[in-house]
Amino acid sequence: MAGKGGSTPATYSPSPTTDKKKPSLFNEDLARPDGRSFHQCRPAFFRTGAVNAASGSAYAEVGNTKVIVSVFGPRESKKAMMYSDIGRLNCNVSFTTFATPIRGQGSDHKEYSSMLHKALEGAIILETFPKTTVDVFALVLESSGSDLPVVISCASLALADAGIMMYDLVASVSVSCFNKNLVIDPVLEEENGQDGSLMITCMPSRYEITQLTVTGEWSTPKINEGMQLCLDACAKLAKIMRSCLKEAVSDSQE
């Protein structure tokens, strides 16, 4: 604004999330905006080796959500950092300016980096690279809902591609709650209108959960149902991730 400090901007565009009344997302035949049933995930596609300069990288596409993750290292920690018997994990999640429908809206999610760190930390065997740091850089190319679960799953694949020692691959899925309905793998419109959300990050082969995030009001039976939904979806997602990784290994060591 080039005018005076107190002057109002010339144009005004209302925020889509400030509506008083939530729009009805579901029609009578229980179909979602993209035509899926409540307990159906979006189709997922994974590919490793997307970034040539990185030690390991992966590209993930779940519905319209597109993510690329690069892993650099292990490399020597900065001299300023104290000696450590275990390695350090450094995570950073960023959005392209064109990732969201409203330009630059992706920068709102500052907490994603620490959540990614917490989700991956339990799966990486940090003792195998003492004194060193592994950097994980995630870039969301297109945001279409359930961004963080896609970022986490893609990052775990990139770490495996980089040859970082891991207990297991990490798969992540989220569930949204609408009144009495549980909706798995919500899209952006559903996330904007949800009553609560639950995200599980787990290591399917080991039956271990590395992160559980719950927002909103949930009853105990609903949480149990939501967790079971997520765990089943994680197991299916992990199968896709494994097949992608095995395909990449077969190609490189024919």
Place this chain on the structure above:
Amino acid sequence: METKSSSSSTNLVDQSVCPGDVILDLSNMTNQTIKLGGGLRQDCDAISVMKAGRLRFSKPNKYWVENSQKRYVPHAEDSVLGIVVDSRSDNFLVDIKGPALAFLPVLAFEGGTRRNIPRFEIGTLIYARVVKANPGMNPELACTDASGKAAEFGALKDGYMFECTTGLSRMLLSSPTCPVLDALGKKLSFEIAVGLNGRVWVSAASPQTTIVVANAIMNSETLSGAQQRIMVEKLLERIH
């Protein structure tokens, strides 16, 4: 979530494995000793995989995961190609594509004494042997073999150095001779040094030969033996 763990790993040997895969169930094995190589760990009664790659087995009882990656994890007795990045009074700091810079002591050369300390400029390419590679410590190199002789180690003059994956460098050093090197060696005259850290140095009489050899090696990573020979023939057709 269901996990199907194989009681015997015979069906997984030479197959692709991922982190979390269980390759052996120890509860079914009694009075048997097995050796675990890189990429495997014991998890209670199971042997599970820690990194993606191919499961290998050598008789009588050794299992390991072989994989290809861009970063190098130093191991003792590996031959590596390093680049001198700094010079200190007691040792040179050498980049070997590992997590930390390696130390090359100024006396770790054949007949090395305080009187004849070698002088390497920053950026010099060195073929060296990893002597120590302990976790939490910088690796230590030497430009001598186990008996103290210089052998093939030392500074590499001229030539062209390019980087590849650790899997490709392992393939080039495999025995019997890698098909791509075998096919190139029959038609062209060149000198090559392969480091297990994913660096390859090629020296030939003409730049043309150097480029052909380098391209052939870089193209060969995902090709089978027969495909490598065909690819070399096609490359050689263009220059003759």
